[in-house]
Amino acid sequence: MNYLLDTDHWSYIQRKYPQVIARIENLPEDATLYMPVIAQAELLVGVELATDEARKAELLDLYQRVIEMATEILTVTPEVARYYARIFADLKRKGKPIPVNDIWIAAIALANECILVSGDEHFRLIDGLQVEDWTKPKIGEGENP
Secondary structure, X not given: OEEEEOHHXXXXXXXXXXXXXXXXXXXXXXXXXXXXXXXXXXXXXXXXXXXXXXXXXXXXXXXXXXXXXXXXXXXXXXXXXHHHHHHHHHHHHHOOOOOHHHHHHHHHHXXXXXXXXXXXXXXXXXXXXXXXXXXXXXXXXXXXX
């Protein structure tokens, strides 16, 4: 399985969010975690916006740690651009716009045949995109019999 983690989930990893860490620790051995270049940029924006040097250094350290967890950073390619155009046009026709960065992230996931891991519900508006939210229990977990 190939997983492309959205910025929110990389941030959860930085904060050691228990459910997300547990999901990562229980992935099959052949699972891969990818980071879209857009998430990389969004994490770096957080570093740049830090108001004091100590916080900036802390965020930069956390950024370095999650970068090391990613098997690879997936970038924008001509194929990704084609997916982007299709997604953008489809959402516009539906009257359901979503943030531009998220369209790029979805396009990267589709072009690279990844399951997108995100808590943002608007990704579910994109046809053909598989989405998981690791902050929520898997279906069948945590339910009373």
